[in-house]
Amino acid sequence: MDQSKIWKGNWTFVLAAAGAAVGLGNIWKFPYLAGESGGGAFVIVYLLCILLLGLPIMIAEIYIGRYGRKSPINSVKRIINDFNLNKLWLILGWLGALAGLLILSYYSVIAGIAASYIFSSIPASELNPAEYSVEHYSNFKSSPLTMIFWHSLFIGVTCYVVGKGVVDGIGRAINILMPILFFLVIVLCIYSSVTGEFIKTFTFLFNPDFSKITPEVVITAMGQAFFTLSIGMGSIMAYGAYMPQEQMIGKTVLIVIFLDTLVALLAGFTIFPIVFSNPELSVFVGKGLLFESLPVAFHSMPLGAIFHSIFFILVSIAALSSSVSLIEPFTAWIEEEKIFSRLKGVIILGLIAWFIGLGTVFSDNIWANYEISGLNFFEWTTVLTDQFMLPLGGLLICLLVGFFIPRVELEKDLNLTGNISKVFSVCLKIVAPLSVLLIFGYALS
Numbered sequence: 001m002d003q004s005k006i007w008k009g010n011w012t013f014v015l016a017a018a019g020a021a022v023g024l025g026n027i028w029k030f031p032y033l034a035g036e037s038g039g040g041a042f043v044i045v046y047l048l049c050i051l052l053l054g055l056p057i058m059i060a061e062i063y064i065g066r067y068g069r070k071s072p073i074n075s076v077k078r079i080i081n082d083f084n085l086n087k088l089w090l091i092l093g094w095l096g097a098l099a100g101l102l103i104l105s106y107y108s109v110i111a112g113i114a115a116s117y118i119f120s121s122i123p124a125s126e127l128n129p130a131e132y133s134v135e136h137y138s139n140f141k142s143s144p145l146t147m148i149f150w151h152s153l154f155i156g157v158t159c160y161v162v163g164k165g166v167v168d169g170i171g172r173a174i175n176i177l178m179p180i181l182f183f184l185v186i187v188l189c190i191y192s193s194v195t196g197e198f199i200k201t202f203t204f205l206f207n208p209d210f211s212k213i214t215p216e217v218v219i220t221a222m223g224q225a226f227f228t229l230s231i232g233m234g235s236i237m238a239y240g241a242y243m244p245q246e247q248m249i250g251k252t253v254l255i256v257i258f259l260d261t262l263v264a265l266l267a268g269f270t271i272f273p274i275v276f277s278n279p280e281l282s283v284f285v286g287k288g289l290l291f292e293s294l295p296v297a298f299h300s301m302p303l304g305a306i307f308h309s310i311f312f313i314l315v316s317i318a319a320l321s322s323s324v325s326l327i328e329p330f331t332a333w334i335e336e337e338k339i340f341s342r343l344k345g346v347i348i349l350g351l352i353a354w355f356i357g358l359g360t361v362f363s364d365n366i367w368a369n370y371e372i373s374g375l376n377f378f379e380w381t382t383v384l385t386d387q388f389m390l391p392l393g394g395l396l397i398c399l400l401v402g403f404f405i406p407r408v409e410l411e412k413d414l415n416l417t418g419n420i421s422k423v424f425s426v427c428l429k430i431v432a433p434l435s436v437l438l439i440f441g442y443a444l445s
């Protein structure tokens, strides 16, 4: 690989990986899934998955990327060639490229809603802000054209940034904007915990009712762990290719996982106190939770309208730093193989994702009544990607690195010694794959 593409210093990788990981998954999806899936029961399984699956898989995924120093598909190819493995392992690369497109299709619709919210704070004179907020979201959803407009805008910007090259465009923006987002989430969290129902939120999130742990809750929590960490599909692998050789993968992954989990929990402590103190709002509303609850908090804050807009600007940016990483693996491959130029490649991929995204748009309005096995188009896309494709990708990553890369290679590259090396090996060969398989089995039972 061209050495100039390798990032300088350790922080660029940390910020880029945190940028990919922290996004709508933390601020929008984690709270709504926790709300729908019984709070504490979901949170505990989620945290266990982050630790038992997220940690080893993220390390292994970065390892593959840094070893191959190419797009995920070609990095896997290099491993196949160097270690004389079966060509079927390439499925790992292709599965990820496809998952990226599918996730982007709905991610962009939701990010589009977030972007539109920059301009729609609740009027200061409104006497019943919670009711207003629920109605506003419902009106928004019922207009396919408005949704398509914002969806198109978001995917357009994503393609533009990726077309320009990830390092220069988004790399610089993330360095400045991510810290601001963290700061604002903390301020908001304190504000709503103080003014809203903090104790109720704490009990809801951390006092698990174990009888609520059902196969569905477990598979949802596992899917969310993969989704939020951006693992199992090549995003982190693609960034691994740009990681300096001397950077410690283990330590870096710990930082990224810590930041990601922190933002998800802070988002929970921002949203639920508001929901619990407004009877018009409900935790069971699904994907509208963020859009219905937060504007209510801003409405009651001094300078709320300004904070409202700043917050949704930052959420849109966090979403952009993730959406870019969704489409990057496939684009990088197209560029490497010289099939099209980077820009042409990303435009074609963007159009495909845009088109599939129309299904998510219509799930809220003209296709609202079309369901297969109780799930609409949007829900099928999320279930297929989060709960099937990403964990399957994760499983393949564990098996590939755990069983087919010689232990000495891994110890050298990952700086592992003694017991830590043994624990890592057991996690990769046994704990993580077995957990994924057991959860798959449990969900199907």
Ligand code: PHE
Residues within 6 Å of the ligand: 020, 021, 022, 023, 024, 025, 026, 103, 226, 227, 228, 229, 230, 231, 233, 235, 322, 323, 325, 326
């Ligand atoms: N982790 C991102 C988020 O939480 C979404 C994402 C998933 C990005 C998979 C890349 C790959 O918003």
